[in-house]
Amino acid sequence: METRTINANRIVVKVGTSSLIHPNGAVNLETFDQLAYTLSALNNQGKELILVSSGAIGVGLNKMHLKKRPTEIGAQQALAAIGQSELMTLFTQRFDHYLTDIAQVLLTHDIFDYPKSNKFAMDTFNCLLNDNVIPIVNENDTVATDELDHHTTFGDNDQLSAIVASHMNADLLIVLSDIDGFYDQNPKKFADANLISNVASINDDEFTIAGGAGSRFGTGGMHTKLIAAKRMIDEDRAMVLANGKDPRIIFDILAGKPVGTLFSKECMTHE
């Protein structure tokens, strides 16, 4: 059987809205629970973990009994503010159950561009990791609109997670989404799409099969995941894109099982 060599101690895990919220808009309690269980178990093993979690708007929509994400940026920001505290309440409950401490870290992409704020952010992360606390990161949606205003920019938590992985010198970025990995065409549109198990470099061809930015309203789609993956490859790190419907898949990824898509310059796959 095919296996992979994955040596990772410092790991950034990114989970998308699609994994945390059911298609009917309700909170996916199994995902929250299994994510907390998995990360707590790995934390107990001595791994250093940072969770980048989307879902503030999704949880906010559910809390306010709204079915559709509003188009107005201010309304989305208000929902993110409502949902973010609820999101952290959900995580606090589940992580408490597994006796694991967590912390909320809200960032904007540009924080890392300024030496002073970059240092403050890094010091915070390092103190939390030294104290065995799992930082849970989201973009600070009140002051940043790059995730929300897809008419002007296409930043999102996929890229934020890559920026965090890069600055925190993580070995591995795991991106959990609603899809089993990166396919040769969008599997939501083409039933005969094939999963690509290993990607060593990302060029125009890969971006073409990922579809345009924001292929699904309100998210970055596969495009932003590829930008994140490209950054990881260029920096000699690795990224695995896998299905987040059961976050215990992270155990399989770390055990070297060939799940999802591994983005890595080195060939880490063996027969």
Ligand SMILES: Nc1ncnc2c1ncn2[C@@H]1O[C@H](COP(=O)(O)OP(=O)(O)O)[C@@H](O)[C@H]1O
């Ligand atoms: N080549 C491709 N392989 C896999 N998924 C693709 C591809 N092209 C486009 N997609 C779309 O990207 C989606 C995942 O991105 P997104 O909806 O932003 O998820 P998340 O909320 O987890 O960030 C998939 O559900 C799929 O519709």
Ligand SMILES: N[C@@H](CCC(=O)OP(=O)(O)O)C(=O)O
């Ligand atoms: N920061 C916002 C938007 C995040 C977002 O849409 O991202 P994703 O689900 O990862 O594509 C939130 O937490 O809802």
